[in-house]
Amino acid sequence: MTQPPFPPEHVEGLTHIWLRKTNKKEKYQGVYTVGSGVRLITLYPFPKSNQLILGKERPTHKLLTWYKGYASEPQKEKDNWYIEFTEESARRYYLERLLLHEIGHYVNETLVRNKAARYKSENSADNYAFNMKIDI
Numbered sequence: 001m002t003q004p005p006f007p008p009e010h011v012e013g014l015t016h017i018w019l020r021k022t023n024k025k026e027k028y029q030g031v032y033t034v035g036s037g038v039r040l041i042t043l044y045p046f047p048k049s050n051q052l053i054l055g056k057e058r059p060t061h062k063l064l065t066w067y068k069g070y071a072s073e074p075q076k077e078k079d080n081w082y083i084e085f086t087e088e089s090a091r092r093y094y095l096e097r098l099l100l101h102e103i104g105h106y107v108n109e110t111l112v113r114n115k116a117a118r119y120k121s122e123n124s125a126d127n128y129a130f131n132m133k134i135d136i
Contacts, residue, residue, distance in 0.1 A: 005100075005132045010107050016040040030098050032105035032125075039110075041102040046090045054081040066126065070097065097129050104128025 015038050022028065022044045033040045052071070054063065059074050059081055070093040071083035085093065104125035112124065 006103065009111065011103060013110055014039050014041060014103075014106055018042045020044060030102045032102045032109075034109060039106055041099070041106070043094065043098065043102070046085070046094065050085045050087065050090060051082045052085070054083065056080060059083075066097070067093070100129035100132045101125045103132075 018040060020042050026044070028042075028044050029046075030044065031042045033042065052067075054074065056079055058076075064074065064083075067083055070089045071085050074081050074083050076082075102125070104127070105121060107128055108121055108124045
């Protein structure tokens with residue numbers, strides 16, 4: 001088994017990782033939740049179509065950078081922009097980017113003592129995912 005890309009203390013306080021179905025109103029990929037002694041990462045299934053709908057506006061450079069290396073160039077169909085994944089690239093995206101992003105929220109909440117960094121939680125979690133490398 002390969003060595004994890006992060007120190008053990010970056011995950012040792014996590015109490016749960018759930019794989020959960022979404023309902024029709026939910027559009028999450030993953031969520032980090034804290035409460036009552038629980039530190040939980042929930043990952044939601046990837047769309048069966050292997051397409052992520054990004055909305056009516058052209059996706060930002062920042063958003064496209066997040067998916068770069070995993071998804072197609074953005075395409076527009078029926079007023080919506082979307083990107084497309086293969087099964088393999090979706091799997092890699094979940095392990096290399098999304099899971100690490102959610103772990104980054106945990107690290108930010110438990111190990112980072114800088115309140116300004118905690119305030120910019122999404123950016124900190126993104127940076128954690130970008131800087132950690134998983135060898136799949």
